Amino acid sequence: MSRDYKGRKIVIYPQYIDSTIPRSRGRRIPRNLAVSKPKIEEIIKAANELGLNPQYEESAYPKYWWMKGRVIVDKVGSKLNTLKIIAKKIKDLRK
Numbered sequence: 001m002s003r004d005y006k007g008r009k010i011v012i013y014p015q016y017i018d019s020t021i022p023r024s025r026g027r028r029i030p031r032n033l034a035v036s037k038p039k040i041e042e043i044i045k046a047a048n049e050l051g052l053n054p055q056y057e058e059s060a061y062p063k064y065w066w067m068k069g070r071v072i073v074d075k076v077g078s079k080l081n082t083l084k085i086i087a088k089k090i091k092d093l094r095k
Contacts, residue, residue: 008075010082012047013061014038017087026063029083035090040069046089047073052082 015026019034047054052073
């Protein structure tokens with residue numbers, strides 16, 4: 001079944017793609033695809049380079065209420081797919 005994701009947005013908290021955080025605390029992608037301690041600025045830069053129209057919001061992930069910041073981006077395929085391509089882009093940018 002094909003889904004049309006055009007115009008859809010998703011929220012990305014840094015914890016979703018952080019390899020230092022266990023899945024039980026919020027990581028959404030496999031550790032080998034995740035990035036060590038991603039910064040909001042890196043997520044925004046990666047999303048910009050991928051053409052995902054990032055928007056920053058000053059909001060905290062509930063399990064890490066003291067860590068402020070999340071990014072809203074255009075959805076590419078599934079949410080999991082979008083998280084993977086952003087993590088991969090951050091890894092490329094760090095090289």
